[in-house]
Amino acid sequence: xxxxxxxxxxxxxxxxxxxxxxxxxxxxxxxxxxxxxxxxxxxxxxxxxxxxxxxxxxxxxxxxxxxxxxxxxxxxxxxxxxxxxxxxxxxxxxxxxxxxxxxxxxxxxxxxxxxxxxxxxxxxxxxxxxxxxxxxxxxxxxxxxxxxxxxxxxxxxxxxxxxxxxxxxxxxxxxxxx
Amino acid sequence: xxxxxxxxxxxxxxxxxxxxxxxxxxxxxxxxxxxxxxxxxxxxxxxxxxxxxxxxxxxxxxxxxxxxxxxxxxxxxxxxxxxxxxxxxxxxxxxxxxxxxxxxxxxxxxxxxxxxxxxxxxxxxxxxxxxxxxxxxxxxxxxxxxxxxxxxxxxxxxxxxxxxxxxxxxxxxxxxxxxxxxxxxxxxxxxxxxxxxxxxxxxxxxxxxxxxxxxxxxxxxxxxxxxxxxxxxxxxxxxxxxxxxxxxxxxxxxxxxxxxxxxxxxxxxxxxxxxxxxxxxxxxxxxxxxxxxxxxxxxxxxxxxxxxxxxxxxxxxxxxxxxxxxxxxxxxxxxxxxxxxxxxxxxxxxxxxxxxxxxxxxxxxxxxx
Numbered sequence: 343x344x345x346x347x348x349x350x351x352x353x354x355x356x357x358x359x360x361x362x363x364x365x366x367x368x369x370x371x372x373x374x375x376x377x378x379x380x381x382x383x384x385x386x387x388x389x390x391x392x393x394x395x396x397x398x399x400x401x402x403x404x405x406x407x408x409x410x411x412x413x414x415x416x417x418x419x420x421x422x423x424x425x426x427x428x429x430x431x432x433x434x435x436x437x438x439x440x441x442x443x444x445x446x447x448x449x450x451x452x453x454x455x456x457x458x459x460x461x462x463x464x465x466x467x468x469x470x471x472x473x474x475x476x477x478x479x480x481x482x483x484x485x486x487x488x489x490x491x492x493x494x495x496x497x498x499x500x501x502x503x504x505x506x507x508x509x510x511x512x513x514x515x516x517x518x519x520x
Numbered sequence: 521x522x523x524x525x526x527x528x529x530x531x532x533x534x535x536x537x538x539x540x541x542x543x544x545x546x547x548x549x550x551x552x553x554x555x556x557x558x559x560x561x562x563x564x565x566x567x568x569x570x571x572x573x574x575x576x577x578x579x580x581x582x583x584x585x586x587x588x589x590x591x592x593x594x595x596x597x598x599x600x601x602x603x604x605x606x607x608x609x610x611x612x613x614x615x616x617x618x619x620x621x622x623x624x625x626x627x628x629x630x631x632x633x634x635x636x637x638x639x640x641x642x643x644x645x646x647x648x649x650x651x652x653x654x655x656x657x658x659x660x661x662x663x664x665x666x667x668x669x670x671x672x673x674x675x676x677x678x679x680x681x682x683x684x685x686x687x688x689x690x691x692x693x694x695x696x697x698x699x700x701x702x703x704x705x706x707x708x709x710x711x712x713x714x715x716x717x718x719x720x721x722x723x724x725x726x727x728x729x730x731x732x733x734x735x736x737x738x739x740x741x742x743x744x745x746x747x748x749x750x751x752x753x754x755x756x757x758x759x760x761x762x763x764x765x766x767x768x769x770x771x772x773x774x775x776x777x778x779x780x781x782x783x784x785x786x787x788x789x790x791x792x793x794x795x796x797x798x799x800x801x802x803x804x805x806x807x808x809x810x811x812x813x814x815x816x817x818x819x820x821x822x823x824x825x826x827x828x829x830x831x832x833x834x835x836x837x838x839x840x841x842x843x844x845x846x847x848x849x850x851x852x853x854x855x856x857x858x859x860x861x862x863x864x865x866x867x868x869x870x871x872x873x874x875x876x877x878x879x880x881x882x883x884x885x886x887x888x889x
Contacts, residue, residue, distance in 0.1 A: 365544065366544040369544050369545070370539050370542060370544065373539075373542065374539065383545055396754075401713060402756075403713065406756065413777070413800075420857075457538060458538040458539070458541075458542065461535060461538060469859075470859060471829065471859045471860070476535075479532065479536075480532060480535040480536045480538075480539055481539040483536060483539075483540075491756070491777060493800070493801065494776075494777050494778040494779070494799070494800030494801030494802075494828070495801055505524045505528065508528055508531065508532050508535075509524070509525075509528050511531075511535075512527065512528055512531040515531075
């Protein structure tokens with residue numbers, strides 16, 4: 343056995359830099375997935391909180407930090423929908439006994455852009471995988487290779503899948519009269 | 521990609537413009553809207569510690585508690601169907617002694633696992649050689665990786681050229697390169713930012729009670745290796761690469777960028793037994809991929825798998841050019857968290873010599889598509 347020396351690991355950027363650099367794309371991705379700006383902000387905050395805990399020991403190379411963050415955000419979104427599903431089940435039970443108050447339309451209060459709001463509503467009709475791919479492409483502004491790194495596909499496969507997802511969304515939007 | 525039209529391109533650009541115009545909050549606030557003037561939530565480590573104490577897996581109707589060591593959340597793991605918080609990816613010197621129980625245990629094969637052996641240098645191993653193997657306990661952070669009480673010695677990359685070498689109790693930052701037969705790695709942690717944590721150039725290696733973190737291609741390169749009670753996580757590529765003579769048992773694989781375990785060519789004597797494997801794109805991607813054909817056997821038995829587009833792929837290589845035969849896939853449990861379904865098969869049915877007792881964790885049967 344020969345010891346060939348310790349590779350000096352590249353020091354990761356301070357997390358605050360990571361946060362400042364990538365907050366917009368992580369937030370916009372979350373927004374593309376949940377439609378509601380308040381939820382998006384919360385999910386982005388949760389994603390960075392989780393990332394902060396793992397950053398020092400995971401030490402992703404600088405060029406892989408954004409895909410890594412978006413993997414965390416993607417899973418935060420999945421968790422969000424699972425929680426929402428459980429809440430919906432609970433509400434369905436409670437509704438048998440009492441009428442619920444109609445929740446305020448938070449999204450209309452925050453998203454002034456009607457066109458974007460319409461797109462977000464239509465995106466909910468996409469399958470989860472397609473919605474993720476579209477969000478990573480147009481909201482997080484990732485290359486196909488970066489999308490592949492987030493969802494675990496080769497660049498070629500990510501390109502094909504993402505383009506098909508965008509085409510599906512276009513067809514849905516056109517069908518909705520947008 | 522022929523269906524990508526100029527209208528699609530314009531549509532994509534238009535969407536990108538819509539999102540680019542959104543005002544992004546300069547500092548994130550909590551959902552109650554009270555923290556805009558305060559630092560973002562990630563500045564509070566107490567909240568993080570409180571967030572990730574335990575994971576609860578519900579499988580087969582019974583709850584299984586897996587206690588994380590450091591309490592930090594496992595950020596990249598796909599969420600468990602019923603999890604309150606995922607387990608910690610943090611390396612651990614002091615594995616907790618409480619062990620989860622497997623609701624639908626498949627202990628027959630696990631009995632062949634080698635027993636734990638304490639590090640010769642420290643002599644502090646709590647379970648020592650008399651301890652039973654992980655057996656029927658569900659592999660998780662509590663019973664995989666470096667056992668409690670082991671003192672690790674820092675090390676850089678290691679290249680092994682002498683047959684029979686034993687690496688014991690090392691905390692390695694870098695790569696272990698194997699160029700010899702009969703090598704053993706045990707009670708060790710390997711953390712890498714290279715292509716592999718364990719690079720198998722030639723020879724063979726057995727990995728026991730160890731933690732492998734990172735790897736741009738995979739934590740373990742394909743080839744003649746055996747791994748027992750290994751905790752593999754935060755890998756950018758595949759968790760492990762499978763080749764002829766590969767065996768993964770009683771191990772926990774999660775937080776991977778691509779497949780939890782992947783074949784790249786046809787092979788024989790490939791075994792995945794009694795593991796918990798959660799994928800990025802899939803948990804198990806079984807294929808002769810770039811050839812040649814493989815005769816098998818390939819045994820997938822008693823695992824809990826989840827994640828991915830499909831959790832399990834059994835597919836031919838190069839669109840039907842290469843084929844793997846001799847699959848035995850029995851007694852596995854699927855989490856219901858794959859994007860499209862539990863299984864995708866493109867190999868001829870004759871490639872699968874045995875398929876049975878495969879269910880979701882709620883007991884519903886998983887059939888071949």
